[in-house]
Amino acid sequence: MTHILETVGLCKEFRGFRAVDDVSLRVREGDIHALIGPNGAGKTTVFNLLTKFLSPSAGRIVFDGRDITREKPAALARQGMVRSFQISATFPHLTVLENVRVALQRRHAPTYAFWLPGSVLSRLDARAMDLLEQVDMQDFAQTKAADLPYGRKRSVEIATTLAMEPRLMLLDEPTQGMGHEDVERVTQLIKRVSAGRTILMVEHNMKVVAGICDRISVLQRGALLAEGTYAEVSADPRVLEAYMGSETELEGAH
Template sequence: MTHVLETAGLCKEFGGFRAVSDVSLKVREGDIHALIGPNGAGKTTVFNLLTKFLQPTSGTIVLEGRDITGEKPAALARQGMVRSFQISATFPDLTVLENVRVALQRRSAPTYAFWLPGRVLDRLNARAMELLELVDMQDFAQTRAADLSYGRKRSVEIATTLAMEPRVMLLDEPTQGMGHEDVERVTRLIKRVSAGRTILMVEHNMKVVSGICDRISVLQRGSILAEGSYAEVSADPRVLEAYMGSDDADGDIGAGGEP
């Protein structure tokens, strides 16, 4: 299969501490690929390296055959790799529709569009509603984002990510802090929006990982410990040993969040 995102020998040092060590990752086109590991394994650091919020100490990152190691985050978004964050990022005083429209403005309108009258931007409403329907948020279009539950805010964030027309979506702890009902809804949503896209996600909930992920990479102390399907990695003695003592009731091998 074609690999849409690859790293080779990726390393990141902070002073004398090596947080990421020789990570060579291959994400197949069209897969939902999970990056998991115990607390402090380096998952978020790898995400920050991939999306260029951190520069690697050494190693390379390739997106669809192009070396993007020296690119800036905004350039990656324009090339089709878009990231969500652990903390839901919505504009609280804007409606759900307006939040999605902001993302559409960034994608399709000139930079000064933010200063244009709202009626001029109404042409974006139809596409915004299409995206809200995709994430089952059409009934909340006129609701202020501040008035939404946490899980529904995450749904809005996924809609705004889709507004950037990503080919590769990086989701950082998409179900963190959610109750059971929201977890199930967002899991179904991720599966739905994965059609025609590649998703790389950091996720601590092993029920989510086992239910929707095609491939899993397990990190330990900044290095890849194991890779494969959920059945393969959950039966790997090295993975079981790495997770010993972790307190997580969500799955067989479990994984906590990462600071």
């Protein structure tokens, strides 16, 4: 199977502290791949390295066969690697439709015409509505993002990510801070939008990971501890020890 994303010996040091230590990841095209680990394991730092918000101290990053180690974040988005963040990132005073339309115009308009007249923007409405239907948000199209419950804001973010036409979606804690009902809905949404795409996600909720992920990489103290299916990593004694007594959470997700 083709690997759409690979890291080779990826390292990141901060004043002598090695936050990411010789991480070699391989993400297969078409998979939902989870990056898990205890707090402080280096998951978000790895994401920041992959999406070029940080530069590695050593190692290489290869996306779709191209070395992207020195690329800029905007260049990666144009190539099809698009990231969502832990913190909700909608424009609060725009409607749901307008939020998605902004993402569409960023993708389809020339950079010098980022803000376009309303008459031109209205041409993007049909595509925006199509994306909202994909995430079951069409009934909220005219709702201001600020008025949405948290779980629905996350759905809008996924729609804006889809607007960038990603080949690889990086989702940073997509269910963080959600109640059970929202977690279930967003989990099914991720599964639905993964068709024809690859997803790499950082996620703490083991039931989410167990339910939809094809492969899992476990980090501990910045290093890759284990990799495999959920059944394989959840049975690994090193993984259980790394979670320091939270093995009931790992086992309970089966």
